[in-house]
Amino acid sequence: MKDVVCGMEVDSKAIxxxxxxxxxxxxxxxxxxxxxxxxxKYI
Structure with a gap:
């Protein structure tokens, strides 16, 4: 999944x-x- 703000890949343990x-x-x-x-703004 991706951070919708910066586009970085993150996992389900992320903030x-x-x-x-x-x-x-x-x-x-x-x-x-x-x-x-x-x-x-981000969705």
Missing amino acids: KSTFRGKEYYFCSDTCKHKFDKDPE
Whole structure:
């Protein structure tokens, strides 16, 4: 799976966030915070 913010490959043990019932995974806290701030931008 890919980090939707930067496109880096990540696995299911990565940092995650849930938006509208779907889980999204991230390579870093920075990418997670960007997603959490404006999820519509990345989906």
